[in-house]
Amino acid sequence: MVKKLLLVIFAFFLSGCSTLYNPATGRNEFIMINSQTEVQLGRSVVNDFIKEHPLVRDQKMQERALAIGRKVAFVSERKDIEYNFYVIEDKELNASTFPGGFIFMNKGLMDVLNDDELAYVLAHEVGHVAARHIAKKIQSNMAYQLLLGVAFAGTGSGSGENAQTIAQGVDTVYNLISLSYSRKDEYEADRLGVKYAYLAGFNPYGAINALEKIKQGEGPSWKILGYFRTHPYVEDRQKALKTIIPEVAKKK
Amino acid sequence: MKTKIIVLFLIILNICSGALYALEISGMQIMIIAGASLKKQSIEQGSSARIVTYEVDKPLDEVISFYEAFLNGDSFSVIRGRQNNIFDASVKKNNVMFSLRIYPDVSKPRSSDRGRSPSGFRPDKAKEQETSDLGPRVLHSNAGKTMIQFIW
Numbered sequence: 001m002v003k004k005l006l007l008v009i010f011a012f013f014l015s016g017c018s019t020l021y022n023p024a025t026g027r028n029e030f031i032m033i034n035s036q037t038e039v040q041l042g043r044s045v046v047n048d049f050i051k052e053h054p055l056v057r058d059q060k061m062q063e064r065a066l067a068i069g070r071k072v073a074f075v076s077e078r079k080d081i082e083y084n085f086y087v088i089e090d091k092e093l094n095a096s097t098f099p100g101g102f103i104f105m106n107k108g109l110m111d112v113l114n115d116d117e118l119a120y121v122l123a124h125e126v127g128h129v130a131a132r133h134i135a136k137k138i139q140s141n142m143a144y145q146l147l148l149g150v151a152f153a154g155t156g157s158g159s160g161e162n163a164q165t166i167a168q169g170v171d172t173v174y175n176l177i178s179l180s181y182s183r184k185d186e187y188e189a190d191r192l193g194v195k196y197a198y199l200a201g202f203n204p205y206g207a208i209n210a211l212e213k214i215k216q217g218e219g220p221s222w223k224i225l226g227y228f229r230t231h232p233y234v235e236d237r238q239k240a241l242k243t244i245i246p247e248v249a250k251k252k
Numbered sequence: 253m254k255t256k257i258i259v260l261f262l263i264i265l266n267i268c269s270g271a272l273y274a275l276e277i278s279g280m281q282i283m284i285i286a287g288a289s290l291k292k293q294s295i296e297q298g299s300s301a302r303i304v305t306y307e308v309d310k311p312l313d314e315v316i317s318f319y320e321a322f323l324n325g326d327s328f329s330v331i332r333g334r335q336n337n338i339f340d341a342s343v344k345k346n347n348v349m350f351s352l353r354i355y356p357d358v359s360k361p362r363s364s365d366r367g368r369s370p371s372g373f374r375p376d377k378a379k380e381q382e383t384s385d386l387g388p389r390v391l392h393s394n395a396g397k398t399m400i401q402f403i404w
């Protein structure tokens with residue numbers, strides 16, 4: 001009953017709103033921030049992030065992430081932003097994705113994954129961006145004024161004033177980014193990730209190997225550390241991937 | 253100087269052509285184009301964002317031009333703006349920030365839209381607009397009706 005009532009309220013709420021057709025998810029969605037605002041929000045947070053997380057100096061490694069990342073992003077449905085891929089000095093097997101398509105791979109992950117596996121991990125992150133999982137997570141959990149404040153700080157027009165508020169906003173975005181994605185979001189990012197990797201010319205079965213390698217590499221506490229803390233439900237996803245991959249490969 | 257004159261002209265025109273009223277956002281008065289009526293007000297859970305939507309029986313382009321002149325003339329900082337025949341911007345002046353969206357009303361499909369989905373949107377056509385926020389809304393508008401949405 002409560003669920004039904006909530007659905008009615010939700011439908012009523014949507015009726016007066018501008019909705020966005022999201023070709024990645026195939027749904028009409030209500031997204032409060034436009035893409036450029038999402039990019040500025042991301043830029044603001046990334047400027048802070050790279051102060052604490054230096055980029056790897058190995059140019060070849062950066063180029064490898066960029067080249068594979070660009071290939072999988074090129075076939076994604078969301079083309080209104082420019083995707084950026086970087087590698088940071090961190091041995092943990094993890095990846096971080098910020099609003100607006102800023103994707104950071106840890107060196108640890110780059111070291112253990114081959115190109116097909118890396119293509120899946122990057123494409124999964126691109127999937128979260130294309131499906132606007134991050135934008136939705138932020139708009140549903142962050143005070144809108146704070147969100148706009150951080151976004152305008154990214155353009156430079158917010159800097160200097162309310163520095164403390166902006167720092168608080170950046171922290172809020174960090175916290176939201178480090179929250180686990182929902183099961184539904186993970187399945188969706190996997191489906192998109194496998195599709196993008198395959199369309200970009202990589203072996204889609206790299207997805208299964210990548211998850212297994214990350215599990216092995218993390219050791220006994222793999223569920224609560226690193227990659228699977230933000231991208232959980234791994235056993236269910238591994239099962240689902242065995243169905244998704246042949247479906248995706250058949251569609252081409 | 254030129255834009256200030258245009259804004260002044262638009263304000264005078266707005267006053268002459270109907271009741272002028274404004275929406276107060278964080279203490280700032282934002283002009284509502286003459287003839288607009290309040291369609292919906294709501295608060296988004298979690299972000300506490302207030303969403304206020306007006307409807308006006310004026311062409312989309314006229315409404316967009318009105319608000320572009322208003323924002324430019326009043327020196328607002330704007331992220332994005334007009335794109336693919338809609339207007340979608342985050343705006344800021346001093347400590348006042350909000351989002352403004354102007355888009356065609358598609359709540360009731362036109363008679364020529366019969367056979368399409370109730371929302372008047374066709375996924376096949378929407379795909380052509382895939383780089384556009386609010387993409388499908390642009391494709392099948394109710395003739396003349398324009399929506400103005402403020403989020404803050």
Ligand SMILES: [Zn+2]
Nearest residue numbers: 181186189231
């Ligand atoms: Zn994920």
